[in-house]
Amino acid sequence: MKTFFAATIALSMLAAPAMAAPYDAGHAGKPGMGQSQGHPGSQQKPQTLKPIVQKPVVQKPAPKPQYSYNGRKYDAVRGPAWNAPRGYDAHRNWNRGQKLPAVYRNKSYVVDYRAYHLKKPAYGYQWVRINNNVYLVKANNGLVSQIVFNLFY
Template sequence: MKKLLTVTLAAVLASSSMGIATAATAQSREYRQDRHDRRDDRQERREDRREDRADRREDRREYRQHQREYARWQRAERRYNAGRYQRPSGYVSRQWAYGQRLPASYRTRAYVVHDYSRYGLRAPPRGYQYTRVNNDVVLTAVATGLITAVIAGLFN
């Protein structure tokens, strides 16, 4: 009888300790799963932020490209009469292109196009001006004379 009581007591103790262990294991599993879920949520939010950043970067890139659409060289859609053109003395007629520097004698008031809207031109960006050269108009930097766009054949 003593043996039976000892075996029963040992079985009860073993099963109760296993129950505690399985409860602790279940809690541990739940904790790990919860932690894993939170980590997945953080990772998804991080990926969303990265996608948003990439979208904004793409938008900025498109905006910059749109700003550059002054087109470095374009043919005028319409021709205007603006009076007789006289080039600066000592200069020969030539074609100007993007990236070249317009001499200072071309950047005087006589050659600057102030009424650009009359000729269907957009307002020049700050620090730039339209300059008439022969029958063309070039968009140049005021300070340096660097040509950023050429509109060919705007004048008769």
């Protein structure tokens, strides 16, 4: 049994170079494996590869963020950079019924309601921007009565 395996391995090692040699090696001018003979006397034209032309990838623009107000959807607005007042947290969210500090009711945080499809505030109220949200607050004490989330992005 050992001699059978040894003989098989020896034969496979001897046959490996012959298997690796091309079919037409040593037969110059004669068609090799995979080549067509064509008609006698005709010359074959070398095949040229066509360059691969890739179509440009067209990316769809990302949809604009939207906000909802009074049952309608509007496109969010890219507003100017917003900075929190000194000493206050820039990422704090306020809820209805809470009172904003007087610093947030400053003119620099007040928003023009007409430019952003917001309803006209009642007498004594104003729209105030805090981060990306807009709050309707009472001007004299800062009581939050309405919130529009993500008006700015």
